[in-house]
Amino acid sequence: xxxxxxxxxxxxxxxxxxxxxxxxxxxxxxxxxxxxxxxxxxxxxxxxxxxxxxxxxxxxxxxxxxxxxxxxxxx
Amino acid sequence: xxxxxxxxxxxxxxxxxxxxxxxxxxxxxxxxxxxxxxxxxxxxxxxxxxxxxxxxxxxxxxxxxxxxxxxxxxxxxxxxxxxxxxxxxxxxxxxxxxxxxxxxxxxxxxxxxxxxxxxxxxxxxxxxxxxxxxxxxxxxxxxxxxxxxxxxxxxxxxxxxxxxxxxxxxxxxxxxxxxxxxxxxxxxxxxxxxxxxxxxxxxxxxxxxxxxxxxxxxxxxxxxxxxxxxxxxxxxxxxxxxxxxxxxxxxxxxxxxxxxxxxxxxxxxxxxxxxxxxxxxxxxxxxxxxxxxxxxxxxxxxxxxxxxxxxxxxxxxxxxxxxxxxxxxxxxxxxxxxxxxxxxxxxxxxxxxxxxxxxxxxxxxxxxxxxxxxxxxxxxxxxxxxxxxxxxxxxxxxxxxxxxxxxxxxxxxxxxxxxxxxxxxxxxxxxxxxxxxxxxxxxxxxxxxxxxxxxxxxxxxxxxxxxxxxxxxxxxxxxxxxxxxxxxxxxxx
Numbered sequence: 001x002x003x004x005x006x007x008x009x010x011x012x013x014x015x016x017x018x019x020x021x022x023x024x025x026x027x028x029x030x031x032x033x034x035x036x037x038x039x040x041x042x043x044x045x046x047x048x049x050x051x052x053x054x055x056x057x058x059x060x061x062x063x064x065x066x067x068x069x070x071x072x073x074x075x
Numbered sequence: 076x077x078x079x080x081x082x083x084x085x086x087x088x089x090x091x092x093x094x095x096x097x098x099x100x101x102x103x104x105x106x107x108x109x110x111x112x113x114x115x116x117x118x119x120x121x122x123x124x125x126x127x128x129x130x131x132x133x134x135x136x137x138x139x140x141x142x143x144x145x146x147x148x149x150x151x152x153x154x155x156x157x158x159x160x161x162x163x164x165x166x167x168x169x170x171x172x173x174x175x176x177x178x179x180x181x182x183x184x185x186x187x188x189x190x191x192x193x194x195x196x197x198x199x200x201x202x203x204x205x206x207x208x209x210x211x212x213x214x215x216x217x218x219x220x221x222x223x224x225x226x227x228x229x230x231x232x233x234x235x236x237x238x239x240x241x242x243x244x245x246x247x248x249x250x251x252x253x254x255x256x257x258x259x260x261x262x263x264x265x266x267x268x269x270x271x272x273x274x275x276x277x278x279x280x281x282x283x284x285x286x287x288x289x290x291x292x293x294x295x296x297x298x299x300x301x302x303x304x305x306x307x308x309x310x311x312x313x314x315x316x317x318x319x320x321x322x323x324x325x326x327x328x329x330x331x332x333x334x335x336x337x338x339x340x341x342x343x344x345x346x347x348x349x350x351x352x353x354x355x356x357x358x359x360x361x362x363x364x365x366x367x368x369x370x371x372x373x374x375x376x377x378x379x380x381x382x383x384x385x386x387x388x389x390x391x392x393x394x395x396x397x398x399x400x401x402x403x404x405x406x407x408x409x410x411x412x413x414x415x416x417x418x419x420x421x422x423x424x425x426x427x428x429x430x431x432x433x434x435x436x437x438x439x440x441x442x443x444x445x446x447x448x449x450x451x452x453x454x455x456x457x458x459x460x461x462x463x464x465x466x467x468x469x470x471x472x473x474x475x476x477x478x479x480x481x482x483x484x485x486x487x488x489x490x491x492x493x494x495x496x497x498x499x500x501x502x503x504x505x506x507x508x509x510x511x512x513x514x515x516x517x518x519x520x521x522x523x524x525x526x527x528x529x530x531x532x533x534x535x536x537x538x539x540x541x542x543x544x545x546x547x548x549x550x551x552x553x554x555x556x557x558x559x560x561x562x563x564x565x566x567x568x
Contacts, residue, residue: 008160012153016311018304032290034149034303035364042156042352049160049348052167056341059560063175063337066559070179 008045011037079229081395086225089268089399090245093261093406097249100257106438111254112183112418118259118333124346126259127330129266129407131162131321132355133213134220137269137404142378144363148297150305152360154314159356161319163347166340169322170331172486174340175559176552177332184415185328185478186423192485192552193493193544201497202481203423205504206325209474210416211452217405217412218243218456224401227383228394239456242402242409247449250410251442255333258410265403270354272400276382277358283389285369292368300367313521317471323478324471326415337559413452417444472511476526477504480534486556488538489549495537503530 015037028036104110118126143151173188182188185206190199218239225238249257281287293300306314321327334340366373366381370388373381382401386394421441425432432440480499484491491499507526510517517525543549557563 009157012157013308013311015153015303016150016306016308018302027291030290032149032294032301034301035152035290035360038149038153038156039357042160045160046348046352049164050345052164053341053345056167056171058562059171059341060337062562063171063559066555067175067178069558070555 008041008048011041078391078394079232081392082225082228082233082398085395085399086241086402089402090241092264093245093249096260096264097253097257100249100253100260104254104256107434108183108418108422108437108441109181110256111438111441112414112422113329113333114255114259116178116333117335118339119335120339120342120346122259122263123330123334123339123343124350125266126262126333126407126411127166127327127343127347128350128355129262129269129403130326130330130411131351131408132266132269132404133408134217134224134401134405136355136359137273137401138220138379138382140359141363141366141381142373142376144360145366145373145378145381147305148300148302148364148367149360150303150311152356152364153303154306154311155359156352156356158315158318158321159351160348161315162321163344163351165320165322166331166344166347169482169486170340170344171337172556172560173328173331174334174337175556176485179555182332183329184418184422185325185482186419188485189481189496190423192548193481193496194548195493195497198481198493198497198500199423201500202478203419205474205477205500206419207416209324209470210326210412210419211448212470214409214412214416214448215452215456217409218452219459221402221405222456224383224398224405227380228398235459236457239453242406243449243453246406246410246413247446250413251445254438254441255414258414259333261410262407265407269400269403269407270350272397272403273358273362274354276385276397277361279390280362280365280369280385283369289365289368293364296368296371300364307519309516309519309524310521313524316527317475317521317523320475320479321471323475323482325419325474325478326411328478329415329418330411413445413448414441416448417441420444420448472507472521472523472526473504476507476523476530477501479503479527480530483534484538485552489553490543491534491538492541492543494541495534498537499530499534502533503527506530 015034027033031039105115109115140151140155144155176182176188180188180191182191184203186199186202189202190196221242222235222239225233225241226235249261253260281289285292299305322331331340334343362385363381366385370381370384373384382397383394386397418441421437421444425437425440429436477500480491480503481496484496503526506529507522510520510525511522516522
């Protein structure tokens with residue numbers, strides 16, 4: 001997961017440094033290249049972020065149990 | 076009906092809805108600090124998600140970000156979409172831990188948490204003062220923008236002072252009476268309204284005569300627009316760090332304490348990962364980039380007025396709805412910051428004036444500070460100080476670069492003791508301030524980055540050079556976190 005996030009961050013930063021070119025060519029589906037790359041990378045990043053929801057699916061029970069064990073949990 | 080009358084009518088309807096929601100909040104709010112400032116830690120996923128996004132998106136998103144996309148193209152959008160993905164991620168990484176500790180130790184403000192962990196009153200006062208310094212200029216920006224939006228939309232028929240006064244009065248009344256319940260529920264209404272206006276604008280712009288082939292036309296009008304290096308990596312990284320780490324700002328950190336359950340906080344993070352980059356950021360980019368060909372030749376601050384200019388040219392009556400949309404974006408941020416500033420004063424500073432104040436007195440004092448801060452802020456904004464934006468950005472950077480290090484100690488790294496946390500807070504916050512106000516952006520690096528870099532060096536050196544907190548104190552926090560996050564209970568040193 002963290003590797004995906006680092007890759008996504010690196011692609012965005014490299015784009016900003018001009019590594020993938022500095023113009024709007026080529027055009028893909030009527031969208032200029034830098035914008036297209038941005039949208040695709042962001043789509044992947046959103047999917048990775050949402051995958052966290054699956055990875056953390058046990059967290060609520062663990063957290064509530066831990067607070068209960070502390071004896072002073074709740075509000 | 077004149078445009079001015081339409082603006083007044085739509086804004087009056089919008090304000091009446093906000094006040095009605097405020098009344099509804101007042102009927103359900105008890106006068107205790109936890110109920111007044113945190114809605115009794117009772118928010119569900121829907122309300123928490125929308126109060127997060129509405130608080131996060133401000134008038135700057137509505138005006139400033141559209142202008143920045145116009146000037147810098149996808150280079151700025153790349154930064155904006157990156158920080159709009161990072162901050163929901165921070166809710167997972169940090170917000171879940173904050174929720175657990177907030178429940179266990181009854182924290183209402185970030186200072187409550189830091190003071191309880193580091194057992195330091197100096198930490199309480201410093202984090203509270205830094206939080207207030209960060210919030211007040213940022214609040215003023217919202218009010219300033221609201222007054223200007225009214226003035227521009229009505230062709231100065233309603234002057235700046237009257238627009239700002241109206242906005243301040245409506246916001247103060249519902250915040251004063253209804254506390255966080257009113258703020259959160261108005262945020263739901265304002266967030267939906269603001270996002271709907273932004274999405275509708277991004278669809279509408281393709282329907283106007285010059286909008287059909289807007290991206291190609293914009294590339295022709297400004298051949299450098301799609302150069303991904305426009306923003307400059309030092310500013311790119313600085314903006315990403317500032318707004319990606321913005322859950323460290325007091326009013327956003329407090330939202331992590333408000334969730335009804337642990338499941339609510341993770342579901343909120345998931346919904347924000349969709350709402351923030353896609354529903355908020357992409358429409359802003361479309362309007363900003365398409366406007367390059369529709370309204371060519373705008374420079375500097377004039378680009379902040381793209382939305383009013385577009386509507387004045389093609390749909391003047393729709394401008395009334397957009398003024399209300401701008402009000403929604405500004406008020407939803409302002410009310411949360413106002414209540415947060417009030418809680419910092421009441422919980423963290425008033426205790427030294429009246430150490431024995433009971434819950435009811437604290438809530439009453441909280442209400443009083445809501446009113447006092449609103450009046451002071453309004454009088455300040457009447458002077459139209461040109462440095463508010465400078466102060467606002469510097470303020471956010473100071474709080475983020477400062478709060479980062481005590482937060483790392485509480486949430487992740489028990490090796491960092493009291494001296495390291497205080498050192499990181501002071502060094503990070505002070506450097507972020509000096510690299511904006513005195514020596515602006517040395518070597519092209521953003522002030523938040525300088526604050527984080529210098530603060531990190533001081534924090535690390537002091538963490539290894541001084542004693543950590545006693546083990547039982549570490550275990551109270553980190554033992555609980557290990558148990559809640561990983562299901563592992565640490566048995567001993």
